[in-house]
Structure formats: C-alpha cells, structure tokens
Amino acid sequence: MVNPLTYVFRPKVTEKFEFSDSELEALGSELKTKVNRVFGHSLAIRELDSGSDNSTEIEISNLAGPYYDIERFGISFVASPRHADVLLVTGAVTLNMAEAVLKTYEAMPSPKFVVAVGDDACDGGIYKGSYAVLGGVDKILPVDIKIPGNPPSPKEILRGIFSLVKKSRYSLSDS
Amino acid sequence: MNSNKNTVSFLVSAGSKSRGNYQIPSNSAALATPSVLATRYSTDLMINIAGKEPKIIKGKNNEFYIPLTEKEFLTTVPALSEKSFVLISLFCVQNFEEDPDFTLFYIFRLDGFTDVFAFMRYVRRETTSIATVFPSACWYEREIRDGFGIEFTDAFDKRRLFLHEAYPEGFHPLLKSFKNGKIKAIKNPKEAYPFKKVEGEGVYQIPVGPVHAGIIEPGHFRFNVIGEPIFNLEIRLFYKHRGIEKLAEGKNPSACIPIAEAISGDETIANTVAFCTAVEKISGIEIPERANYLRAILLELERIYSHMGDLSGMITDIGFPRMTTPFLILRENIFRQNEFLTDSRFMKGVIDLGGVKKEISGEALSKLSLYLKTFVSQFESATEDAHTSSSLIDRFSTTGVLKKKLITPLNITGPIARAAGTKYDVRFDHPYGIYKDIPPERTIKIAGDVLSRFEVKAAEVLNSASLINKLIASIPGGAIIAETTEFAISNIPDGYALSMVEAARGQNLHWVYVRNGLINRYKVRTASFCNWQAIEHAVLRNIVPDFPLINKSFNLSYAGTDL
Numbered sequence: 001m002v003n004p005l006t007y008v009f010r011p012k013v014t015e016k017f018e019f020s021d022s023e024l025e026a027l028g029s030e031l032k033t034k035v036n037r038v039f040g041h042s043l044a045i046r047e048l049d050s051g052s053d054n055s056t057e058i059e060i061s062n063l064a065g066p067y068y069d070i071e072r073f074g075i076s077f078v079a080s081p082r083h084a085d086v087l088l089v090t091g092a093v094t095l096n097m098a099e100a101v102l103k104t105y106e107a108m109p110s111p112k113f114v115v116a117v118g119d120d121a122c123d124g125g126i127y128k129g130s131y132a133v134l135g136g137v138d139k140i141l142p143v144d145i146k147i148p149g150n151p152p153s154p155k156e157i158l159r160g161i162f163s164l165v166k167k168s169r170y171s172l173s174d175s
Numbered sequence: 176m177n178s179n180k181n182t183v184s185f186l187v188s189a190g191s192k193s194r195g196n197y198q199i200p201s202n203s204a205a206l207a208t209p210s211v212l213a214t215r216y217s218t219d220l221m222i223n224i225a226g227k228e229p230k231i232i233k234g235k236n237n238e239f240y241i242p243l244t245e246k247e248f249l250t251t252v253p254a255l256s257e258k259s260f261v262l263i264s265l266f267c268v269q270n271f272e273e274d275p276d277f278t279l280f281y282i283f284r285l286d287g288f289t290d291v292f293a294f295m296r297y298v299r300r301e302t303t304s305i306a307t308v309f310p311s312a313c314w315y316e317r318e319i320r321d322g323f324g325i326e327f328t329d330a331f332d333k334r335r336l337f338l339h340e341a342y343p344e345g346f347h348p349l350l351k352s353f354k355n356g357k358i359k360a361i362k363n364p365k366e367a368y369p370f371k372k373v374e375g376e377g378v379y380q381i382p383v384g385p386v387h388a389g390i391i392e393p394g395h396f397r398f399n400v401i402g403e404p405i406f407n408l409e410i411r412l413f414y415k416h417r418g419i420e421k422l423a424e425g426k427n428p429s430a431c432i433p434i435a436e437a438i439s440g441d442e443t444i445a446n447t448v449a450f451c452t453a454v455e456k457i458s459g460i461e462i463p464e465r466a467n468y469l470r471a472i473l474l475e476l477e478r479i480y481s482h483m484g485d486l487s488g489m490i491t492d493i494g495f496p497r498m499t500t501p502f503l504i505l506r507e508n509i510f511r512q513n514e515f516l517t518d519s520r521f522m523k524g525v526i527d528l529g530g531v532k533k534e535i536s537g538e539a540l541s542k543l544s545l546y547l548k549t550f551v552s553q554f555e556s557a558t559e560d561a562h563t564s565s566s567l568i569d570r571f572s573t574t575g576v577l578k579k580k581l582i583t584p585l586n587i588t589g590p591i592a593r594a595a596g597t598k599y600d601v602r603f604d605h606p607y608g609i610y611k612d613i614p615p616e617r618t619i620k621i622a623g624d625v626l627s628r629f630e631v632k633a634a635e636v637l638n639s640a641s642l643i644n645k646l647i648a649s650i651p652g653g654a655i656i657a658e659t660t661e662f663a664i665s666n667i668p669d670g671y672a673l674s675m676v677e678a679a680r681g682q683n684l685h686w687v688y689v690r691n692g693l694i695n696r697y698k699v700r701t702a703s704f705c706n707w708q709a710i711e712h713a714v715l716r717n718i719v720p721d722f723p724l725i726n727k728s729f730n731l732s733y734a735g736t737d738l
Binding site for chain 1: 357386
C-alpha cells in the first residue's frame with residue numbers, strides 16, 4: 001500500500017513555467033482583493049459575441065489560458081448567462097443578433113453589469129452607418145464600462161474588468 | 176527562381192495527362208500562353224457544344240471573362256460539371272460596364288491549371304438555378320437573392336440566407352438604389368426560419384445557439400438525432416452579418432483596407448493581401464520584392480497562430496488540458512512575436528496598397544528566426560506527446576470523416592481538404608507574390624478524419640516555420656512600398672480584378688471592381704463560406720458529444736462567412 005502523502009511530497013511532475021509579468025501580477029492581485037470583497041470571492045463572466053471580427057474572442061479566451069490564467073484572481077468564464085455577474089459583449093450589435101443579445105441579458109440575474117469590448121462594441125466602429133448594425137452595445141443594453149481597442153490586448157481587457165469592479169462597488173452599495 | 180516554372184509545367188502536364196489525348200487547338204489569341212489551359216479547355220467544350228467560338232476578355236490577374244448568351248450558358252454548365260470543373264464563386268454585379276441590369280459571374284477552376292475563368296450571364300429579375308449541377312451554387316444563389324432580389328425560379332432552396340427575420344421582405348441591400356443607412360427592423364417577427372424537418376419514430380431535435388456555451392462566435396446548429404448518432408445537421412449562420420460588401424461601396428480603395436481587415440480577425444493578413452493584390456492589379460502597381468517577402472512572412476505567421484489555436488482547441492474538446500497547455504503557451508509567444516514585429520498582435524494595419532506600411536528591420540527578422548528555432552523544438556515535442564496518448568488517438572481517429580468525393584462539388588479547400596486526400600493549395604495552384612519563386616512544402620493525408628486534420632495542421636505549422644526561415648535567409652533589401660503607389664491610386668483606371676490567397680482556412684477569393692476611382696463592388700468569399708457545408712456532411716453518424724471536436728477540427732470563421 002502506497003502512502004498517499006508521498007504524492008504530496010514527491011517532486012512535482014509539471015515543468016516550471018518561466019514567465020513573469022510583474023504588471024499583470026500586480027494588477028491581478030489588486031483585482032483579486034476587490035473581487036473577494038465586492039463579489040464574494042468569485043466574479044462570473046459570460047462572453048457574448050454580437051458581431052465582432054473574432055479577434056476579440058481570441059484575446060478573451062487567451063485570458064483563461066496559461067499565460068494570464070485569470071481564474072487565479074477569482075474570475076471565471078461561465079457557460080450560462082444565468083450564472084453570470086458580467087456580460088462581456090464584443091462587436092457592433094448586428095440586426096441578426098439583436099434579439100439574442102437581449103435574451104442573453106434578460107436571462108442574467110440582477111445585479112448585472114455589461115462591458116463593451118473592442119472599438120466596434122464601444123460605438124459601432126467601422127460599421128457606423130451600415131444597414132446591418134444597430135451600433136455600439138449601448139444602443140441596446142446599459143453599458144457600464146467600455147474597453148476600446150482593435151482588439152484590446154488581454155491586459156487591457158483585464159484592466160477594464162478591474163475598473164468595473166472598482167466602479168460596481170459603489171453601485172452595489174447604492175442598491 | 177526556376178522552381179516556379181517547374182511547378183507550373185509539372186502541374187500543367189499532370190493535368191493534361193489525366194485528360195487523355197486532349198489536344199491544345201489554336202483558339203483565341205487571348206489564350207496564347209500555356210498557363211491558361213482551363214479556360215481554353217472550357218472554350219473548346221463550348222465550341223463543341225454551341226458550335227461557335229465565345230468572346231474572351233483577359234482579366235488583370237490570370238483570370239478570363241467569357242460573356243455568354245443564355246442558351247450557351249445553359250448548355251455548357253452541365254458539361255463543365257461532368258468534366259470536374261469546380262465552381263469557386265458566384266456573385267452578382269449591378270450595372271456592370273453600363274449594362275442596365277445584372278451580371279452574374281460564375282467563376283470556375285480546374286484541377287492542375289493555374290488560370291480561372293468566369294462565365295458572365297446577363298439576367299434581369301429572374302433566372303434559373305444551377306444548384307442541381309453545382310451543389311455549391313445553392314448558398315451563392317440564396318446570397319444573391321437576398322442581396323439583389325433576383326429570383327432563381329427553379330431553385331430547390333429559396334429560403335433567405337444572410338437576411339434574417341429582422342429584415343423586412345423586399346429589402347435588398349446590395350441594389351444600387353439602396354443608399355447605405357439605418358433601416359426599420361421588424362420587431363418580434365412572427366415567422367420562424369423553416370429548418371429542414373425530419374420526422375419518424377425516435378427522431379428528436381437538438382437546437383444549439385446562436386449563443387454557445389464557450390467563448391466562440393454565434394451560429395445555430397440544428398441536430399436531428401436518432402439515439403446518440405447524428406442523423407442530420409443543418410447549420411444556420413449569418414448572425415454576424417455586418418454588411419461588409421455594401422460598406423466598401425463608394426469608398427476609396429485605401430479606405431477599404433480596415434474593412435478587409437475586419438472580414439475575419441484571424442485572417443487579417445490573408446484578406447488584406449488579397450484585397451490589395453486585386454487593387455494593385457487594377458492600377459498596375461508592381462510591389463517591391465522586399466514587400467513581397469514581408470507579406471509572405473506575415474501570411475505564414477498568421478497560418479502558424481491560427482493552426483495552433485485549432486490544435487489546442489481539438490485537445491481541449493476531448494478534455495485534456497495538460498496536453499493543450501504547451502500549444503497555448505507557444506501560440507501566445509507567436510502573438511508576442513507578431514506584436515514585436517508589427518505593433519499589433521493580429522498584425523492589423525501593416526499591409527497597404529503597394530506593399531507594406533511598416534518596415535521590419537533585419538535585426539527583428541533574425542530575432543524571429545532565432546525564436547522559431549526554439550519554437551520548432553518545443554512544438555515537435557508537444558505534438559509527439561499528443562501522438563503517444565492512446566486516449567487522444569482513440570477520440571481523433573475515424574471521427575468526423577470528410578469524404579473526398581464532396582470536395583470538388585462543394586469547393587472545400589484548405590488544410591481540411593488536404594487532410595482528405597486532395598492537394599489543392601492556392602500557393603501552388605494559383606501562385607501569387609513570392610510563392611511563385613519559393614513554394615512551401617505540402618502535406619497531404621487521406622483519411623479525412625479529425626486525426627488527419629490534426630496531423631495536417633501540425634505539419635503545416637512546421638512547414639510555415641521553415642518557409643519563414645527560408646524567406647528571412649534570402650530577403651532582399653530595398654523599398655517596402657512601390658514609389659508610384661500614391662499616384663497610381665489617385666489615378667486608378669476603371670477596371671476589375673480577381674485575386675486569391677491561401678488563408679489558414681483555405682482559398683479566400685476577392686473580386687474588386689473600381690469605377691471613377693471608387694469601389695463599385697467588392698465581393699469577398701472566404702474559405703469558411705464553402706467549408707461550413709463540409710461540417711454538415713462530416714458529422715453524420717457521429718455521436719453528438721463528438722460534434723464540438725469535429726467542429727473545432729474544421730475551426731471555421733463565422734465572421735468571415737457572415738460578412
């Protein structure tokens with residue numbers, strides 16, 4: 001019979017991951033403190049693409065990857081809007097997606113927050129004046145924070161989430 | 176520098192051999208060079224059928240335009256299908272060259288030949304469908320019906336394509352009479368989209384989307400399932416239709432570059448290179464050699480990071496995070512290389528008309544070359560690890576088989592087609608830029624399952640890395656943008672050109688028509704538009720839990736399809 005403690009004390013099998021980004025770490029630990037306090041240790045995000053060019057999705061999913069790994073800061077991406085505190089919307093809202101965007105928002109429990117990610121989500125970007133889009137996300141949902149960029153980098157998105165958490169502390173205590 | 180000639184002559188001889196004792200007759204003067212055999216072959220077919228020689232207009236980029244009467248068109252098209260011509264695009268232009276009505280362009284290619292040709296068909300409000308002869312025409316015809324209001328009276332599928340229920344009936348955005356701007360959308364539409372109905376004992380439906388569980392783009396999948404296996408899948412897309420083609424109309428060619436970049440974020444370079452090449456052909460700009468090299472380096476970097484995402488995604492979808500991680504780490508490193516070279520992780524704002532906008536110094540390039548050495552060894556060990564996992568092989572092997580016989584009728588291209596036994600690659604078959612002189616290596620698998628797609632994409636990452644090293648080793652100095660660009664663009668003549676690029680997902684086709692210095696019509700057809708139909712076939716008889724894996728192994732762009 002193997003003593004299970006040997007699994008704990010034997011050398012780790014994973015390789016050392018040589019990567020450090022002090023700026024990210026500092027931002028992350030500050031964020032973690034805020035998430036702990038404001039959102040009870042866990043901030044659940046639902047991502048929604050309302051008509052982006054797909055690069056923003058790639059950057060958001062990079063946040064969950066091994067480099068940024070934002071789950072260690074208490075932030076997780078959830079599959080259902082019913083589990084989400086924050087809706088992260090990318091892309092100008094197309095006519096074909098408008099109904100789905102509204103339904104997703106309505107499915108979220110209150111209090112809920114909306115973040116527009118990328119230039120097109122902020123104000124319609126290059127699609128301004130196109131018959132096929134309504135414009136930025138604020139045309140259809142109440143937007144709390146806008147993160148500009150084409151696309152914004154993972155760190156910029158994280159900074160945006162941080163400013164939302166700071167801001168929402170006040171709005172949560174109001175209600 | 177001889178390799179191009181060898182490639183072409185090799186392809187030509189292989190092509191003519193496979194067609195038996197086909198002789199090259201002396202036809203039109205426009206078809207004098209040996210690289211236009213597909214066009215010549217088709218015109219000879221036409222002479223046989225219709226008994227007279229058609230008029231041939233030479234395009235600017237090794238493409239040919241053949242205006243046809245309705246009768247000639249109807250009799251020749253079935254013959255083209257019999258001879259395995261591939262319909263690679265079909266689009267409509269209103270008021271083409273002073274024509275009062277509509278011109279339909281049916282673009283064809285033939286395996287083994289570098290030229291492509293367009294049948295031009297003149298129509299008014301109604302015409303007939305060719306979808307029973309060329310199945311790939313189905314989506315194009317629905318697209319044209321939505322855009323221009325042209326009815327294909329005998330089409331078997333007349334449902335709307337990119338205009339969903341929110342758009343009023345009778346609205347056709349690509350008509351010249353419609354000036355781009357806000358329209359009144361239908362609130363709470365009553366009509367539901369008529370999906371294909373499957374009925375019978377034990378058949379049930381699984382509707383999925385448009386909003387999915389993961390961080391991915393929107394689309395609707397309607398499964399009809401008997402027990403666990405998928406009996407039928409219907410994919411409904413175009414939720415992200417942003418009106419890209421209309422947006423380009425009336426714009427200056429240089430103002431269209433951000434639009435080309437936004438077609439699909441992870442095909443930024445491929446689409447801008449294709450768009451710029453078409454405009455450069457129209458305006459007669461020769462881009463400098465160094466710019467050609469830089470474009471190819473960026474194209475291959477884009478292929479690497481795109482394929483890396485697919486590889487890690489496939490492993491994620493079988494729930495194997497430990498194996499995924501090395502691919503994700505390497506991909507992030509490539510994004511950082513992109514940023515280091517071009518100041519943009521997706522290399523946006525780099526390609527410009529006449530060459531490239533940003534100079535990449537020799538020092539930066541040698542740093543890239545140095546990094547790729549580490550990259551290759553780490554990548555090789557990651558793929559080797561994946562191959563030694565029996566559970567991974569078990570899930571990948573024989574899953575989601577794409578049959579080779581579908582590839583020609585549906586114009587399926589890119590690594591997914593090369594994983595199913597075809598060798599088509601725009602970089603070889605219609606070489607552009609530096610690929611004329613320095614062709615990449617080609618990897619082909621025949622099984623057509625998820626494992627083959629994994630292997631082909633993994634091999635292409637390494638092929639691209641070695642090609643980048645080759646390019647960096649031989650890149651010449653000099654200008655990065657043609658000196659005459661500004662003058663040529665401000666004096667751009669009226670004209671049109673077709674250009675194709677091998678994006679990470681396959682053949683992207685752009686057609687640009689300029690009048691009075693402005694874009695009159697911009698048609699984009701990305702590889703994903705055609706390849707989506709491959710998924711509907713590849714999933715059949717597979718179990719529903721394997722669908723995410725199969726979907727990821729294709730990894731198609733929604734944005735690039737929806738436009």
